[in-house]
Amino acid sequence: MHQLKLLLHYHKSLLRFNLPFSLLASLTGCMFPQQVFTGMINGFSLSLLTGGFILALYLFEQRHSNQYYFYYNQSLSKIYLIAASYGMNALLVLLLFTLKLYLYAAQTGS
Amino acid sequence: MPHKLEVDSVRYRIGERQLLTDVYLSCATGEIVSLLGRNGCGKSTLLQIIFGTRHTDDKHICIDGNVYQAPYKVPGQLAYLPQHNFLPQDSKLDKIVNLYLPDPARRAAVKRDERVQPHLIKHAHELSKGEQRYFSLLLLLQLDVKFLLLDEPFSGIEPLYVSQIQELLLAHLPSKGFIITDHQYQSVLEISHRIILLADGICRPITHREELE
Structure with missing residues (x-):
């Protein structure tokens, strides 16, 4: 539980960079007027797991690289932190895709 | 139970320069070992190698007879x-303490410190360098670890805090061992049990303080 709290703290720090970028990327969904919402989910999810995540890692390294020692002193390595944070993003994407499937089913159902 | 940290055969090269050449260092519970040396002689690098965050193939780090890579x-x-400061700058001190120390007694020990208490509602970036340093040290002292590696704990600290930090370290001696590097030699030497000089890539024990001059 203690380690999970620390992981969430790190994850939140990365999301601060990743989220605005991914929300911007989700606007690409507007290019498909037929499926704006699902298009936005696709753009957001893709960015969250790729470009947005890499950008967040880069910015965190540039601005707060020394902060990794905050986690090292709790026996959390950088690779573990990054992998766990990516896993949390993947979980969020999974939830969004479930929502997308539900929306798709509701659309075709009507 | 006393513990023993032994660091042996550490070699580290940066480009063409052999920074550390077959370093040996040891520390036991109840001991403060000061690691002194000129700027750029490899003190911080050595501490990072011991901690495990800087990689080198040539090292032997042993705690209580068990060998560790990291x-x-x-x-x-x-x-x-x-x-350099490692605290999350955008978090309040109160939150940092709660996040870092699961044990309520240890949290309370930090929070009731008279120098920390007034700042608990502040964000880390609102503190002076000396206050951040003091708070960081206080947090690490409450961790349940056998040894603490302190890289310039007195750096940027106002004289009032120096004696406070010395007292803190001495108070934790029964349960921990310390390896300290600092440019404020006097502050370190006052509380050291052993002095090691890192020069030309090797560690040399100093038996008389005159040898440092």
Whole structure:
């Protein structure tokens, strides 16, 4: 539980960079007027797991690289932190895709 | 139970320069070992190698007879105070304490410190360098580890805090061992049990303080 709290703290720090970028990327969904919402989910999810995540890692390294020692002193390595944070993003994407499937089913159902 | 940290055969090269050449260092519970040396002689590098965050193939780090490649990954072994501030700058001190120390008694020990108490509602970036340093050290001292590696704990600290930090370290001696590097030699020497001089890539024990002059 203690380690999970620390992981969430790190994850939140990365999301601060990743989220605005991914929300911007989700606007690409507007290019498909037929499926704006699902298009936005696709753009957001893709960015969250790729470009947005890499950008967040880069910015965190540039601005707060020394902060990794905050986690090292709790026996959390950088690779573990990054992998766990990516896993949390993947979980969020999974939830969004479930929502997308539900929306798709509701659309075709009507 | 007393613990023993032994660091042996550490070699580290940066480009063409052999920074560390077959270093040996040891520390036991109840001991403060000061690691002194000129700027750029490899003190911080050595501490990072011992902690496990700087890689070198040539090293032998042993705690209580067990060999570790990266001791920091094993809970309860080492903690390291880096030269630069490592606190999350956008978090309040109160939140940092709660996040860092699961044990309520240890949290309380930090929160009731008279120098920390007035700042608990502040964000880390609102503190002065000396206050951040003091708070970081206080946090690390409450961790359940055998040894603490302190990289310039007195750096930027106002004289009032120096004696406070010395007292803190001495108070934790029964349960921990310390390896300290600092440019404020006097502050370190006052509380050291052993002095090691890192020069030309090797560690040399200093028996008389005159040898440092």
